[in-house]
Amino acid sequence: MASLSRRGHRPFETLLVLLTLDVGLRHTGLRGPWRYGIAHLLDILAIAAGAWLLAALLLLIEDAALSRFRTDVLDNLSARTMHTQIQLLRRITVAASVVAAIIMSLFTFREARLVGTSLLASAGVVAxxxxxxxxxxxxxxxxxxxxxxxxxxxxxxxxxxxxxxGRVEEITLTYVVIHIWDDRRMVLPTSYFTTTPFENWTRTQASLLGTVELDLDWSVPVDQMRDELRVILTDSQPLWDGRVCVLQVTDAVHALVRVRALVSAKDAPTLWDLRCLVRERLVGWLREQHPRALPRLRTEVGAPDGREPAAEHPSNHGGGPDRDAQVFGGDSAGRRRGSEFTGPEDRR
Known part of the structure; x- marks a missing residue:
């Protein structure tokens, strides 16, 4: 009721005053050339005040609907959907009220009614x-x-x-405002999002996977590096959500091997900070513990030396690959992720 009073008081008061003046003028004995012009003006103002009151009541209903859906909670997917739809309906209702008021005001003029009749006769051509x-x-x-x-x-x-x-800040009937991460705003027509591919990172959930790639020397101890990644993520619990911790060699050509760490976080900003932290900690660990694994160019002259092969790391004991060495296997989450990217024949 407080919202109704706040939104509807002024338009209702204005409409009531204008209707009172209009009725009073039409039922008095006052005559003169000014009477028709004043009465016509009061009619137009009453139509505008009625549209104002109608729009205020519609906005009140939409505000009541918005208050039922909170977006400041963790699982706000449905709430954000309703906010998007209701805010677009808000703009439609306000625009429809204004257009209806303008049309009704125009039809108070005899000339406009004649033009409207002609337009209806040729509605197809005009449309x-x-x-x-x-x-x-x-x-x-x-x-x-x-x-x-x-x-x-x-x-x-x-x-x-x-x-x-960036983040979708505003959606209107004609444009969408994207709030870029560095506080810039990108304004795009709504038709862009129906005709051009784009990435939506939070359509079904906010959690994401991210990669940290390092080009290293062939002598890098992958097993120990995998264990170090697990230690880094365990120490980074506020950032890491505990879902994915995988380290794999994704490429091994020419003078370097490419090692990729795959990590997960609850949302995109957290994932960015986590990736930077993992990259920094892995580089520091390599520099301090295994400097020979850093990228370098080597030239071999003569026969290779007879160095003994490195002893097997304890993490490989027990048979089978390490669980942190598989994206689509190793644990229940990895196997479930792998099943989502297989065809129906493979699932059987």
Whole structure:
């Protein structure tokens, strides 16, 4: 009721005063050339005040609906969907109220009614001309409705657009505002998101996987490095969500091998900090414990030396690969991840 009073008091008061003046003027004995002009003006103002009151009541209903869906909780996917749809409906209702008020005001003029009758007789031609002239605007409007009710994009979604990482700050019927991570704003037409591929990192969940890649010498102790990765992530519990900890050699050509650490975090900002931390700690560990594993160029002259092969690391005992050495296996989460990327024949 407090919201109703705050939003509806002024438009209701204005409409009541204008209707009172209009009725009073029409039922008095005052005559003169000014009477018709004043009465006509009061009619137009009453229509505007009625549209104002209608829009205020619709906004009140939408605010009540928004208050039922909180976005400041961890699992806010449904709430963000409803906020996106309700805010677009808010803009539609306000625009419809304004357009309806303008049309009703115009039809209070006799000339406008005559023009309206002529337009209705040639509605097909007029509709074709208007659609052709405003095809870009109408395309963005329909794209905005498609985004709102197709759930491909929501408020607060984290997206990558034109190689820019940001958050969806505002969605209107004609444009979308992306808040870039460095506080810039990118404004794109809504039709962009229905015609151009983009990355949505939070469409179903916020948690992500990230990689840290290092090009190292062939002498790098992969098993020990894998154990060190586990130690680093265990010490980084506020950042690491405990889902994925994998270290693999993904490439081994020419003078270097590529070692990739795969880690997981609850959201994109946390993942960025975790990746930077893992990269820093691994580089420091290599520099202090295994400096010969750092990237270098070697030239061999003559026969190779007779060095004994390194002893097997204890982490390899017991048979089978290390669980931190498999992305799509090793533990139940890895096996489940692998099953999601197999065909129906492989699942059987």
């Amino acid at each position: 074709a001309v208007v659609a052709f002239a405003a095809q870009a605007l109408l395309g963005n409007v329909f794209a905005g409705l498609q985004i709102a009710f197709g759930e491909s994009l929501r408020l607060e979604d984290v997206v990558v657009v034109n190689e820019q990482w």
